[in-house]
Amino acid sequence: MSKDIKKVGVLGAGTMGHGIAHVSATSGHEVVLYDIKPELTAKGLASITKNLDVGVEKKKVTPEDRTAALGRIKTSSTLNDVAGCDLIIEAVPEKIELKQQLFRELSAIVDEDCVLASNTSSLSLTEIAAAATHPRRVIGMHFFNPVHLMKLLELVRAYQTDDPTLERVRHFGEKIGKQLIVVEDSPGFASTRLGLAVGLEAIRMLEERVASAEDIDRAMELGYGYPMGPLKLGDLVGLDIRLNIAEYLYKELGTPTFRPPQLLKKMVRAGKLGKKSGEGFYRY
Ligand SMILES: NC(=O)c1ccc[n+]([C@@H]2O[C@H](COP(=O)([O-])OP(=O)(O)OC[C@H]3O[C@@H](n4cnc5c(N)ncnc54)[C@H](O)[C@@H]3O)[C@@H](O)[C@H]2O)c1
Incomplete structure (x- = not known):
């Protein structure tokens, strides 16, 4: 025992x-x-x-x-x-x-x-x-x-x-x-890998102007019961942290799912890191 x-x-x-x-x-x-x-x-x-x-x-x-x-x-x-x-x-x-x-x-x-x-x-x-x-x-x-x-x-x-x-x-x-x-032990385990896959796809959808940030988030909040939409969550975690993990998972897993979207890179370069910097996909 x-x-x-x-x-x-x-x-x-x-x-x-x-x-x-x-x-x-x-x-x-x-x-x-x-x-x-x-x-x-x-x-x-x-x-x-x-x-x-x-x-x-x-x-x-x-x-x-x-x-x-x-x-x-x-x-x-x-x-x-x-x-x-x-x-x-x-x-x-x-x-x-x-x-x-x-x-x-x-x-x-x-x-x-x-x-x-x-x-x-x-x-x-x-x-x-x-x-x-x-x-x-x-x-x-x-x-x-x-x-x-x-x-x-x-x-x-x-x-x-x-x-x-x-x-x-x-x-x-x-x-x-x-x-x-x-x-x-595998890159991103279960939670980070799945959470990031949704988070990055939401950014690509915003890039393609599929819908507004608010509506992309509402799709998951109201349609799937997420307590918080993927873009809002990205803002909360910090877009720099999101980008670092995306780069790591893309390097380790090699799938296009984790290729960091251009919009995410640009926002981080511009210092728009989400809630902690006062602006991300939303203003705080
Ligand atoms: N913040 C999150 O949402 C979150 C969620 C899950 C996992 N994690 C992981 O948890 C870990 C910590 O993240 P955090 O957000 O709490 O960071 P944090 O920056 O809030 O806290 C880290 C603490 O570690 C201390 N520290 C630095 N060097 C040390 C050392 N040599 N010995 C002891 N303490 C030392 C710092 O002084 C600081 O108080 C990271 O590996 C992070 O990836 C974070």
Whole structure:
């Protein structure tokens, strides 16, 4: 019987890391939230507190559970403090060298049966795993933003991942209240690949003047029950990020589906990156 996960280390206290720490703590796990500077972990903890407070206001979280969850989170800017964790989930910037370097360092700090997970949304888990001393315990845990509200958790099996690792993480995923899908390591996994295929086709349709941005989005929102149309979603994610992933998937998969549309390239070059720059397919 493989060991239950009780203590979780989260690396990176940004958008995703603080959310992962949040759901780990509210489901009863001890958490070490690590970032490179104390002010960054403090910011992450402040976001968790704010989200828990909203939960209390909406009566989704009891005041006692809020206090207990916050009591389970320790922050740190010393990597050694994650020693003793049963699972470590990294949510640092999307750079393969950075993730590999962390997994190399962690291999020297944690026990051999500590699971090392990556929240990468597009990089190869097999390549990240290759940097760890025991690559069989490396796996992808792809969460969605905002982590405490989104139901899906996509587990990505690297070429090296063994069955006990997958089972331990599956059990943890269920315990934190997520609905799981399991995919083999392949470019864009299931969610990013399918989401981007629709997103890029919507941009090509806009280029061809098939319909306005609003109407393309409404086709999917009203006709297919998407909570948000593909162009609006692109604006929210950031068009530069959309373009990077399209270039990566086009290189890896070679299908015209992922060839970046000219309009997307032009908008990024013009600094129209979506919501964060004030303008994308819509104005903000
Ligand atoms: N934002 C999303 O919607 C989303 C969704 C799914 C997956 N992801 C993936 O999650 C990961 C993190 O994305 P994010 O949006 O949270 O980024 P972010 O920029 O909000 O946060 C990254 C954090 O990592 C910290 N960091 C940088 N170097 C570090 C190091 N060496 N050790 C520890 N911490 C370090 C930064 O200080 C920052 O706080 C990426 O791999 C991204 O692809 C993001």
